[in-house]
Amino acid sequence: MKKDFFNNKINRINTNSVKWDRMENLFGKKDLLPFWVADMDFAAPEEVVKEIAKRVDHGVFGYTTPTESTNESVRSWVQKRHEWNIEADWITYSPGIVFAISMAIQAYTQKGDSILIQPPVYTPFFEMVKVNERKLIESPLYLKGDRYSIDFSSFEKQLASGVKMFILCSPHNPIGRVWKRGELEKIAELCKKYDVLILSDEIHSDLVYKPSVHIPISSLNEDAENRTITCIAPSKTFNVPGLQASAIIIPNNELREKYQQQQHKQGFFTLNTFGTIGLEAAYTHGEIWLNELLAYLQENIDFTRSFIKKNLPSLKVINPEGTYLLWIDCRALNMSDEDLHNLLLTKGGIAVESGVKYGAAEGKGFIRLNIGCPREQLKEGLKKLKAALS
Ligand SMILES: Cc1ncc(COP(=O)(O)O)c(C=O)c1O
Numbered sequence: 001m002k003k004d005f006f007n008n009k010i011n012r013i014n015t016n017s018v019k020w021d022r023m024e025n026l027f028g029k030k031d032l033l034p035f036w037v038a039d040m041d042f043a044a045p046e047e048v049v050k051e052i053a054k055r056v057d058h059g060v061f062g063y064t065t066p067t068e069s070t071n072e073s074v075r076s077w078v079q080k081r082h083e084w085n086i087e088a089d090w091i092t093y094s095p096g097i098v099f100a101i102s103m104a105i106q107a108y109t110q111k112g113d114s115i116l117i118q119p120p121v122y123t124p125f126f127e128m129v130k131v132n133e134r135k136l137i138e139s140p141l142y143l144k145g146d147r148y149s150i151d152f153s154s155f156e157k158q159l160a161s162g163v164k165m166f167i168l169c170s171p172h173n174p175i176g177r178v179w180k181r182g183e184l185e186k187i188a189e190l191c192k193k194y195d196v197l198i199l200s201d202e203i204h205s206d207l208v209y210k211p212s213v214h215i216p217i218s219s220l221n222e223d224a225e226n227r228t229i230t231c232i233a234p235s236k237t238f239n240v241p242g243l244q245a246s247a248i249i250i251p252n253n254e255l256r257e258k259y260q261q262q263q264h265k266q267g268f269f270t271l272n273t274f275g276t277i278g279l280e281a282a283y284t285h286g287e288i289w290l291n292e293l294l295a296y297l298q299e300n301i302d303f304t305r306s307f308i309k310k311n312l313p314s315l316k317v318i319n320p321e322g323t324y325l326l327w328i329d330c331r332a333l334n335m336s337d338e339d340l341h342n343l344l345l346t347k348g349g350i351a352v353e354s355g356v357k358y359g360a361a362e363g364k365g366f367i368r369l370n371i372g373c374p375r376e377q378l379k380e381g382l383k384k385l386k387a388a389l390s
Contacts, residue, residue, distance in 0.1 A: 005292075006292070006296040006374060007376070008374065009041070010042075017039075019037050020034055029345050029346070031349060032345065032349055032350060033349060033350050033351070035351060035381050036351045036352055036370060039239070040239040040324060040372030040373065041373040041377065042239050042374075043239075044240050044278070045238055045282060045285060045286045045289035046289075047281050047285035047286065048238060048278050048282050048285070048286065050281075051277050052278060061273055064273040065271075066093050066276050069280060070093075070276060070279065072088065073284045074283055075087070076283075078232070078249075080287070082205065082214055082216055084218070085219075087251070090250055090251045091247050092248045093248070093279075094231075094248050094263065095245065095246070095271065096233075096235075097235075098124045099246075100246060100248050101124065101167065101199060101231070102132060104165075104259060105128055105165070105199075106262050107259050107262035108164070108197055109164045109165055111134065112134065114137045115135065115137060115163065115166070115167060116139060116159065117129070117136065118138070118140065118141050118168075119140050119359030120140075120141065120362040120366070121169050121173070121174075121359065122173045122201070122358070123357050123358060125169070137158050137161065139151065139158045140154070140362050141172075141175065141362070143329075146317070146319045147177075147318070148177050148318070150186075159190055159194040160194055163194065164197065165196060166196050166197070166198050167199045167201065168198055168217060170201070170205065170216075171214060171321065173323055173325055174325050174353070174358050174363075174366075175318055175327050176322055176326070177321055177322070178208050178213070178214055178321040179215070179217075180215075181215055181220075184215055184220060188224040191224075192223050192227070195227075197227055197229070197255075198227055199228075199231075200217050200228055200229065200231065201231050202214070203231060203233050203235065204236055204322055205322075206237035207237060207294070207297070207322050208321065209301075209321060226255075228250075228251075229250050229259065230249040230250075231246060231247075233245065233246035233247065234278065234279050238286050238290070243272070243275040243279070245271050245275030247279070300372075300373075301324075301371060303375065303379075304317065304371055304378065307386075311386045312389055312390075314330075314332040315329065315332070315389075316329040324372035325370055326369045327355075327366055329365065330365055331366075333365075340354075340365075344367070347388040348388030348389075349384050350384045350388070352368060352369050352370075353367065353368040
């Protein structure tokens with residue numbers, strides 16, 4: 001395993017990094033150690049860096065466009081990693097997945113239409129529905145032991161109330177579930193019954209730990225394929241979110257045309273030169289790097305879980321099946337979210353995400369900890385967590 005590569009601490013201060021350089025602004029305090037935004041502290045795979053450097057050396061940065069080989073890199077990646085057979089012309093490119101979510105909301109729904117989400121969930125799911133003046137409908141996930149599940153009776157009740165679109169987070173940020181085939185089949189069956197479009201955000205789909213397996217909901221059957229818009233990207237997988245390049249896979253011709261028209265209406269035509277190169281290089285050459293990353297992240301998860309069990313037994317780590325984000329139940333501390341957040345900042349010196357960002361009720365008493373960093377940095381952060389809460 002390339003342990004040295006992932007153990008290597010790279011100074012990111014003064015690189016315009018949101019994670020490191022925006023902390024003082026966002027958290028109101030200097031010298032914090034960051035465990036918040038979903039951005040890892042690892043360098044990208046060598047081949048990605050090499051291909052970008054080659055392009056930099058060329059020196060001419062005119063308009064560029066994804067090519068057949070870019071499409072092929074996406075097609076063969078999802079086939080190899082997720083046994084999903086797609087066609088090259090199902091793929092559209094987008095600078096980001098939050099942008100794509102907003103485009104899909106605008107393309108397929110009208111102001112006032114109902115859109116369903118499952119809190120606790122990634123904050124922009126709430127935001128994009130609200131800023132587009134659609135009606136936010138929620139079917140919260142429920143926690144039993146250390147595992148979240150879908151309450152299918154609430155899910156069906158909400159779909160039956162006239163929902164137009166369901167935004168699925170698969171795997172689910174922040175609770176780390178990798179949905180099982182049976183769960184996805186039930187979702188697809190109910191969306192068919194109530195004729196609801198599925199917008200499936202699969203940005204974390206490559207970050208899954210054995211024995212869990214990611215199944216693209218679109219790959220289940222013909223009906224699911226025809227009602228699903230799937231969003232994937234190399235950004236979380238290979239830690240290249242700054243390259244701003246994502247692939248939106250829409251098998252249904254009519255839905256794809258509507259989506260493309262919406263991007264066109266916003267004046268979007270093509271990706272950034274380096275985004276295109278990075279996406280293709282990552283999907284073409286990044287597999288070995290990813291397998292090594294997954295082994296490293298699994299060790300970080302195991303380390304964190306045993307540290308917390310030993311040193312902070314009142315906290316409960318929700319077992320992650322995917323993602324590098326740990327959802328930690330701190331309710332036994334009996335503290336308000338504000339007090340907990342402030343304590344971690346002032347006494348601990350660490351920046352984590354407050355659970356309430358992912359659902360006011362569902363995230364109450366939780367924090368989200370990003371363990372995508374060198375082990376020494378993680379150890380330092382956990383010591384700080386212990387010092388704050390002991
Ligand atoms: C579920 C999910 N979707 C989308 C994003 C962001 O995607 P992008 O940067 O491409 O907009 C994130 C980032 O954390 C995420 O967790």
